[in-house]
Amino acid sequence: MAEQELPLRGLLIDLDGTVYHGHRMIDGADKLIRMLQDKQLPYLFVTNNSTATPGVVAERLQAMGIPAQAQDVCTSAQAAASYMADNHPNGRVFAIGEEGLQTALIEAGLQLVEENPDIVVQGMDREFTFSRMAQAVRFLLAGASYVLTNPDRLLPTAEGFMPGAGSLSAMLQAASGIEPTVIGKPSAILMDFALNKLGLKAEEAWVIGDNPMTDIAAGHAAGCKSVLVLTGLATPHNYQQLLEAAGCTADVVLEDLHSLHTYIGDKLASHQLTP
Known part of the structure; x- marks a missing residue:
């Protein structure tokens, strides 16, 4: 070209x-x-990736020989937390996700709750359960906003592909009929x-x-x-x-x-x- x-x-x-x-x-x-x-x-x-904190990502890069510090890393979890903090200051958030997402939400000043949330935010969660899905659907149908960290349906691993955040979102969307605001690429x-x-x-x-x-x-x-x-x-x-x-x-x-x-x-x- x-x-x-x-x-x-x-x-x-x-x-x-x-x-x-x-x-x-x-x-x-x-x-x-x-x-x-x-x-x-x-x-x-x-x-x-919304599962790891920037510090953990930087450590992984360093272990491979790639120079990196936490401040060099920008994750979909951070962007999602910033988006929610801008649109719902001090918002009540029901979070489906791992350490990277949980940490980003707390650092953004959002409240992590298990009942009556303003927002359901969902990322990759390797401990996701039917009970957690049922809670999220109930909150979405009651009027909570839906934010998705990233739409990746498959993730590459050493053992092959595994379902990603987009696959979990497909279940929530099918059950609730609600489409999320997508944050990641x-x-x-x-x-x-x-x-x-x-x-x-x-x-x-x-x-x-x-x-x-x-x-x-x-x-x-x-x-x-x-x-x-x-x-x-x-x-x-x-x-x-x-x-x-x-x-x-x-x-x-x-x-x-x-x-x-x-x-x-x-x-x-x-x-x-x-x-």
């Missing part, structure tokens, strides 16, 4: 499939992040939250990711430029079909993280990028 000159002052970088696979770093991820740090180019790791809400953390406008940031349906579509929805790396879901053989299915285009398509490293480095050296 024809290359465009892309203004750049920061990066929103996907994790699974872009920086790592499971517990294995994708080749070149460590060198890419160190280069961004050396060049003082701001970035955030932006993930749909491909929604722009998570991207807007990350941009605000970086203090950047959408046109100043690139979204880096391997999944056209989530990463590239979210960048498009938020008004960011996007770089598709063929390191995960998208491959040299299927990326065009995936982009077509997602109904969007990537501004740049690169084979791997080494190519991305070189691309950014060359642009910085030629002053086409302005961090």
Whole structure:
């Protein structure tokens, strides 16, 4: 595709499939992040994962050899908590989710309750029960708002795929007839939250990711430029079909993280990028 000159002052970088696979770093991820740090180019790791706190995510990255601190990580749980705090200050929240979501809600000043909530927020919950589902449906039918951290229906694991937050949401939607406000990719809400953390406008940031349906579509929805790396879901053989299915285009398509490293480095050296 024809290359465009892309203004750049920061990066929103996907994790699974872009920086790592499971517990294995994708080749070149460590060198890419160190280069961004050396060049003082701001970035955030932006993930749909709502189960872990930013600190836990950073520790996982460090264990793979990728430089990371908690402040470098932006999760759908944080964005969901911020969204609810903005729209329901001190709101009463019935939460279906794990530590990452629970912690984000408390830090945002929201009240975790088991009865009469203003909002039902749902993320990934590996201890989800029928009883919990019945409670949530009852609250939704009584008028509580419904917020979904992320719509991912399947999650990759070392043992294969497992149901994700989107699969749990499918049950709640089928039972209640109520559609949620979606926070995570491909929604722009998570991207807007990350941009605000970086203090950047959408046109100043690139979204880096391997999944056209989530990463590239979210960048498009938020008004960011996007770089598709063929390191995960998208491959040299299927990326065009995936982009077509997602109904969007990537501004740049690169084979791997080494190519991305070189691309950014060359642009910085030629002053086409302005961090």
